[in-house]
Every structure is written in C-alpha cells, then in structure tokens.
Amino acid sequence: MQISNELADQLPKESTSPSLVPLDSRHLPLVQKPRPARRLRWIWVALVCLSGAGGGAGYYAWRQAHPPLPFGISLGNGRIEADEVDIDTKFAGRVTQLLVDIGDRVAPGQVLARMDTEDLQQSLSKSEAQIRQAQRAVEEAEANLIQQETQRKLAEQEMNRTRTLLKNGWTTQQIADQRQQQLDGAIAGFNAATARVLVSRHALEAAEHDAGFYRVEIADNTLVAPKPGRIQYRLANIGEVVPAGGKVFTMLDLSYVYIDIYLPTLEAGKVKIGADARIVLDAYPDHPIPAKVSFVASQAQFTPKTVETQTERDKLMFRIRLRIDQERLLAHADAVRSGLPGLAYVRWDPALEWPKNLQGSP
Secondary structure, three states: OHHHHHHHHHOOOOOOOOOOOOOOHHHOOOOOOOOOOHHHHHHHHHHHHHHHHHHHHHHHHHHHHOOOOOOOEEEEEEEEEEEEEEEEOOOOEEEEEEOOOOOOEEOOOOEEEEEOOHHHHHHHHHHHHHHHHHHHHHHHHHHHHHHHHHHHHHHHHHHHHHHHHHHHOOOOHHHHHHHHHHHHHHHHHHHHHHHHHHHHHHHHHHHHHHHHHHHHHHHHOEEEOOOOEEEEEEOOOOOOEEOOOOEEEEEEEEEEEEEEEEEEHHHHOOOOOOOEEEEEEOOEEEEEEEEEEEEEOOOOEOOOOOOOOHHHHOOOEEEEEEEEOHHHHHHOHHHOOOOOEEEEEEEOOOOOOOOHHHOOOO
8 A cells, every 4th residue: 555655646646737727707807898989989079069059050940930929829739620511412312423523622502413313304394294284274264264254244234134124013023033043153153263263273383382392302413512612522423322311522611711729727718709819830830820719618628527726727728719711711722721730829918919920921
C-alpha cells in the first residue's frame, strides 16, 4: 500500500489552473451596449425642435382662423341635414316610367314616375259613356217636361172657359167635371215629368262623380315632386309591382335644411327662438352661412332624468336646431349637400356684434 501511494504521488495530476476550468455562462461578464453617437443625439434634438416649431406655427394659424369667441356666442358641432320626403304609391301597381334618377334636382309638381293605369283608363271610359247616356236621358226628360207643361196650360185654359160657360148656364156640369179631370191629369203628368228630370240629372251627377273618381286615381298614379329637392335614392325599377304605399324615390327637401347642435344648460337657457346663428362647414371654412334658431329642446339629454346636484345639472345638454333661410337655399340649391360636418355658432346676446370671420356671406 505504501508503494501504491508513492506511485500515485508520482503520477501526473489534473491541472486545476483557472485557465482550464470550464466557464459557466452565468458567470460571463456583462457586455455593455455602446452609447448612441453624439451626432445622432443632436439629430433627435433638431427633429424635436422642428416639430415644436411646426406645431407652434400650426396653432398660430388655427388661432388666426378661429379667434376666441366673445361672451354671448356659443359653439357647437354637427352635420347639415335635410328633411327626407318619400315618393310612394297610393295604390298597388306596376311601375311603367321613371323620369328622374339619383342626384337629379326636381321642381314642385314635376312628374317623377308613372304607374300602370290601363285598367283605370278602361273604367274611366265606361264612366264617360254612362255620362253621355245620362245626358241624353236628361234631355229627354226635359223635353217631356215641356210637353207636359203645355198640356197643363191647355187644360187650365179649357177649365177656365168651362167655368165661365157654366156660370152663365151655357154648358153642363158634366162637361165641367170632364175638364177638371183633364186638368188634374195634366198637372200630375207635369209633376211626374219634373221628377223624371230631377232623377235623370242625379244620374248624370253620379256618372260624373264616378268618372272624377277614376281621374283622381289615374292622377294619383302619376308621382310628382311635392317640393323642390334632389333625388337621393331610387327604390324601384321599371316593371316592378309595388304594394300600396311602396316607395319609388326618396328626395331631399331643399327648402328645409338645418343643423342640430347640443349646448350645456347655462348656454342653452339663454338661446331664444329666432336668434341669429352662423354655420361654418368644414368644406367651406371661409364662407359662414347665416341661419336662425328654429327649435330649442324642452328636455335635456346625456344625463339621468332626475338631477339633484349642481355638478350634474352642469352636464345637461339641450338640442338646438339652426335652420338656413329658404330663399338662400333656393339660390344656392346646387351647393346644398346633406351630411357635411361643420361648426355652428349661436348668438344669444343680440347686442353683440359678430366677429369678422363670422360676418356671413351673401
């Protein structure tokens, strides 16, 4: 055992030098990323300065175009709207003609479409024939009335002469009775002829009313524009059968164009019907459009119905409608568009002058 230990001591041993010990990745030294170059840092500083300058210039330009409003003018935003008018049928039928299309401007009374009225035309022709027949019956009854009136007058004259002769004793009572019977018959015939004239005239009126009814139905099957406007939708094609009340067109009423805005309680409470207003559309920022307040809501929105605190009352919003003058709309009907967004200004202090940028355009 001693010899073995000595041999073991003479054998070469494993080196324990740190350079040969395997390194664990957890003990590797951290590698620091290089810091950004000095030039890159100055580039970022320059970009921030330029963006700040551009933002300042933009804000200055916006302030020039939108100066602060004086006390007495309220601001809201909304969209231009126009009343929609449905052009629909009164009776069920087939569409035979469409005389306008989407985007066309129409005038009051202009024919927009026609429905099939062949059956109504036949019924009208029958009524017109009955009218002619009733007219002939009236003429015949009136002629018979003239004849009966002549016979009555003759019977009255003969009766008067018979009474004179009977009074002087130159005729008999029998002849006087015969003359009286002839007079009574003539009077009855005259009354009957008068009644026949009235009946024939009533029959003529009834035939004329029937014809008028069919003419009204035919006219109702011709769809016309009730107001000046522009066709927005076409909902039927030629040949389609639509029910009673079926829509054929939808048009925008160019005589009633408005914008709805919402104002808080403190401002809405000072707005009166008829107050002056201005509408500035995003598409025409340099052309403020004069308008008038036509409606102020009596109930608030956006908050609960029961409001108990001052803070909640300050959140109440009331709908205000501003309507553009009808004559102005008709003068610029080609430029009227529905759905255009913009700002609306309401002047609830009548003694206040409008700012220069809101003076209004002719």
